[in-house]
Amino acid sequence: MIKGTNQKVNNGEGGYTPYVGLGTAKLVAINPSNEEFMSITGRENPYPLTYEPMKNEDGSLNYQHRFLTYNEEAGYNFVSFNVGVNSSTSQAGNLQFLNHKGESAWGKDLDSIKANSNMAWFDTSKARVAKDGEVNLINFLSKWLAYSSRAEGAQLMIDLKSMGIGDYTNIASTTKGLKTLIKEYSDNYVTLFYVVKPSADGSKFYQDISTKNDMYFFANPDGTVPKNVLGYYVDKIVKNTAERGATLCKEGVQYELCLLTKFGGKAVEPVKLESKVDTEDGW
Numbered sequence: 001m002i003k004g005t006n007q008k009v010n011n012g013e014g015g016y017t018p019y020v021g022l023g024t025a026k027l028v029a030i031n032p033s034n035e036e037f038m039s040i041t042g043r044e045n046p047y048p049l050t051y052e053p054m055k056n057e058d059g060s061l062n063y064q065h066r067f068l069t070y071n072e073e074a075g076y077n078f079v080s081f082n083v084g085v086n087s088s089t090s091q092a093g094n095l096q097f098l099n100h101k102g103e104s105a106w107g108k109d110l111d112s113i114k115a116n117s118n119m120a121w122f123d124t125s126k127a128r129v130a131k132d133g134e135v136n137l138i139n140f141l142s143k144w145l146a147y148s149s150r151a152e153g154a155q156l157m158i159d160l161k162s163m164g165i166g167d168y169t170n171i172a173s174t175t176k177g178l179k180t181l182i183k184e185y186s187d188n189y190v191t192l193f194y195v196v197k198p199s200a201d202g203s204k205f206y207q208d209i210s211t212k213n214d215m216y217f218f219a220n221p222d223g224t225v226p227k228n229v230l231g232y233y234v235d236k237i238v239k240n241t242a243e244r245g246a247t248l249c250k251e252g253v254q255y256e257l258c259l260l261t262k263f264g265g266k267a268v269e270p271v272k273l274e275s276k277v278d279t280e281d282g283w
Contacts, residue, residue, distance in 0.1 A: 002189070003025045003039075005069075012235035016207075017075060017262050017263060018074070018196045018206065018207040018262075018263045019071075019074040019194045019206055019207065019260050019261065019262055019263060020194055020195060020196055020254070020255050020256040020258050020261060020262075020263050020264075021141075021193075021194055021217040021255075021257070021258040021259060021261050022190040022191055022192070022225050022229060022230065022234070022257075022258070022259055023071050023073065023191070023192060023195055023225065023257050023259070023260030024071065024149045024190065024191050024192070024218075024219040024220075024223050024224065024225055025071040025189065025190060025192050026069065026070050026071035026186065026187075026188065026189055027067050027068070027069055027079075027144060027184065027185075028040055028068050028069065028070050028076070028104075028182070029068040029179075030065065030066070030067055030068070030175055030178040030179055030182060031049075031051045031064070031065065031066055031069070031171075031178075032049060033176050034048060034049050035057055036052050037049060037068070040068065040076070041068075041075075041076045041089075046192055049210070051064045051066065051171065052064075053066075053169075053171075054082065056084065056086075058086075060084060060086045061084065061085055061169075062082040062132070062133065062245070063082065063083050063084070063168045063171060063174075064080065064081075064082055064171060065080070065081045065082070065083065065137060065168075065174070065175075065178070066078045066079070066081075067079050067080075067178075067182075069192065071192075071260070073260055074102045074207065074260065076208070076210075077194075077207055077209055079209040079211060079216075080191060080211070081133060081136055081137040081140060082132075082133050082210065083131055083132065083133040083134050083137055083168040084131055084133055085127045085131060085132075085168075085169065086131065086132050087130070087131065087132070088114070088129070088130045088131060088132050088133075088134065088135065090106060092109075094106045094107055094108055095107065095108070095109070095129050095178070096129070096130045096135055097110065097113065097122075097124070097127045097128065097129060097130060098127065098128060098130040098134065098135060098157065099122060099123050099124065099125075099126055099127040099128075099137065099155045099157070099225060100123070100126035100127075100155050100156070101123060101149040101155060101156055102119075102138050102142055102147065102149055102154075102157055102160050102185065103122055103123070103149050104130060104135045104138070104139075104157035105119060105122045107119070107125075110124050110127060111139075112191045112194065113127075113230075114132050126157075131168065132182075134168070135140055136211065136214065136242050138156070138157075139214055139216075140183075140190070140214075140216050141156075141160075142156065142210070143190050143191070143216050143217055143218050143219075144185070144188055144189075144190035144216075145185060145188065146188065146218055146219075146221075148165075151185070152242060160177070160181075162174055162223050163177035163179070163180055163181060164176055164177035165177035165178060165274060176195060177220055180251060185190075188219075189219035189220075189221075190216055190217070190218070191217040191218065191225050191226070191229055191283060192209050192216055193209060193210045193211075193215040193216065193255070194207065194208075194209055194210075194260060195208050195209065195210045195249055195253045195254065196208065196253065196254045196255070196256075196263050197252070197253055205254075205263060208253065209246075210248075210249045210253060210255070212247075212248070212249055213237050213241055213246070214237070215234075215237065215239075215248075215249075217229045217233055225259060230257065230258070230259070234257055238257070
């Protein structure tokens with residue numbers, strides 16, 4: 001059991017048409033084999049499912065963690081995260097730190113974070129440098145687990161480590177731990193951003209789930225999308241990416257900022273979202 005979970009409750013191919021927008025899904029498997037995929041979905045995956053580490057330009061490795069998700073409308077789809085062995089470092093040379101509660105912060109070192117009064121919320125007592133892609137994976141798990149680092153006894157990273165999750169070079173241990181977690185929290189949902197990837201010639205469209213800019217969110221316990229996801233969080237991310245001159249998704253990806261709907265066949269540019277909902281904090 002992960003302490004501090006279920007704290008964030010918000011009440012408020014062949015002829016297949018992909019979906020765009022925000023929809024909730026359950027996690028049903030992690031790094032499944034082709035046989036497991038067939039057993040779960042009732043159909044064969046069109047390519048061999050392998051999870052060998054991928055090599056970066058510098059020769060270092062990235063380790064794949066592919067979650068099989070299920071949404072009643074969009075069906076079964078993978079959402080993927082890669083965690084490397086290098087320290088997570090910004091272009092400015094700052095390091096990304098991760099503490100025992102699963103909170104992350106950027107800084108030159110821990111001493112500079114401690115000295116910054118605006119960073120008083122970040123507990124540095126058990127913090128360490130995060131690995132490339134690790135914070136993205138932890139943030140995703142936090143959203144799915146409805147986890148709050150402010151809950152009494154919250155210690156996400158310690159609880160995950162006790163389940164064998166944390167040494168991402170040990171694929172067998174991490175996968176086993178995540179399988180246990182998925183089974184234990186089988187009723188939990190996470191809000192995902194469904195997008196469409198066109199083929200090179202534009203003649204076909206493929207379903208995908210975008211995780212760029214941390215586009216995944218908490219879900220209501222009944223499997224609905226919280227009202228403030230589109231009304232506040234997506235708006236905030238859109239504005240942030242625009243200010244940085246970044247893109248919301250990868251180049252060529254087609255999407256729509258709406259609740260989950262069938263793909264209409266054309267890209268939609270970011271829109272200004274008028275509806276806003278005040279929130280208790282920045283989760």
